[in-house]
């Protein structure tokens with residue numbers, strides 16, 4: 216949302232009896248998205264990853280070879296089993312808790328039946344979660360016998376040919392398969408049985424090293440097929456994590472977590488405090504648990520070896536793997552070659568950045584500081600917006616005198632943060648739910664150049680606010696989650712969010728550096744309002760967020 220400049224006939228919206236800096240609709244609107252530097256790379260990377268994943272290792276036919284045995288023995292005393300059978304020894308905490316913690320409230324959880332100790336150890340970990348009301352063992356007919364369950368929460372449901380259906384098995388929050396997988400179709404039907412926010416976790420039965428061949432080749436053949444297959448089945452986000460910490464005592468393993476909804480990424484990327492809170496609320500006090508939030512944080516970034524084997528796959532487009540955050544080929548122009556001055560983009564455009572020296576085409580700008588950008592992650596972002604909306608909603612409540620002081624206080628402090636992230640940053644849903652990023656250095660002063668004459672942008676950009684259809688968001692904004700598995704992108708998320716633009720022509724000393732704000736729109740839902748806002752600013756009929764803020768402050 217943009218605002219009318221003082222010269223316009225129309226009045227800008229603002230609180231009637233208030234000296235507050237932001238108008239209601241601006242501060243909490245959440246749809247006004249302006250950022251400073253390259254979101255470009257992220258759109259390009261995602262589309263290339265999508266192409267690679269969907270044209271590359273497509274599924275072939277898979278044979279279901281796993282023969283299950285299960286014999287339910289609940290809650291083993293020690294889940295760190297030392298079975299002599301190779302491929303079964305691993306730390307069950309690493310298998311179970313990341314998926315359980317990622318789900319917002321796992322009540323109904325299924326464990327795929329297999330070897331008795333394995334099933335028991337897995338169940339033991341699941342039942343440490345107080346939220347679990349129903350722990351279901353799924354197994355095939357030949358293994359339908361079992362020991363009497365000793366925990367009332369455990370039940371056994373027969374599952375033929377590994378076909379899970381809502382009719383027979385009901386909806387589940389988490390499905391855990393501790394059995395080493397042998398083929399992708401072993402678990403294709405599990406998708407049907409998961410709730411919309413459901414989580415599946417699989418034991419890859421391997422550890423990935425830098426020496427391994429490309430994902431999808433040789434010993435990583437099945438793993439490559441599985442990661443593709445999960446995306447094709449419909450999981451919107453797939454993550455591979457490796458438990459190496461226990462490798463001295465138990466076989467190290469990597470696991471695959473598949474999230475049915477991309478929104479759950481916000482939970483997968485929970486911060487340390489959030490994981491601690493979830494563990495505190497959910498795990499019984501008498502339970503011992505080595506899994507903790509620092510451990511979870513290490514799982515959130517796939518190991519370098521996984522990125523390496525992923526990028527060794529010739530089907531993965533070079534761009535995604537070539538850049539890996541910062542493109543080593545691109546020469547950087549440091550901040551010391553820039554200055555800040557009055558923008559040339561009109562009376563109300565405020566400050567802008569200018570070249571202190573000639574800058575050739577193809578240069579990146581301010582990369583040395585981009586790493587220091589501010590990131591407001593989904594949980595903090597939603598808290599800020601919740602507070603802002605609360606203050607907004609209560610502002611007009613004239614009868615609530617007692618609350619009035621608090622409302623004003625909350626509004627003043629929170630709206631400044633919202634204004635900062637809206638006016639100087641960009642919003643995205645890359646991490647599952649809305650979050651924002653703001654450049655920390657001079658690049659925050661890059662203004663929008665109208666009619667496509669910008670000089671700092673993504674490679675090949677040629678669109679502008681006057682050439683695009685406000686009613687038609689680009690497909691890249693909607694299809695963002697189609698590349699479910701991309702460890703190369705995942706390992707470089709932060710850089711991807713705040714870098715990637717290059718000068719698209721030679722810039723003369725003294726010229727203003729101008730961006731294309733269209734590429735900073737991170738959500739399809741923001742497209743129309745943002746495009747119309749930019750059109751208004753370019754036509755001189757509306758004020759941008761920052762100009763509006765400063766005018767209001769001056770008038771107050």
Ligand SMILES: C[S@@+](CC[C@H](N)C(=O)[O-])C[C@H]1O[C@@H](n2cnc3c(N)ncnc32)[C@H](O)[C@@H]1O
Pocket residue numbers: 249250251558560561563564565566567638639640659660661662663664665752753758759760761762763
């Ligand atoms: C990221 S800030 C850029 C720095 C800003 N000019 C300042 O003085 O702090 C974005 C704000 O700059 C202003 N702006 C950017 N491009 C503009 C343009 N082409 N015309 C008018 N205002 C513009 C708007 O107020 C917008 O909210």
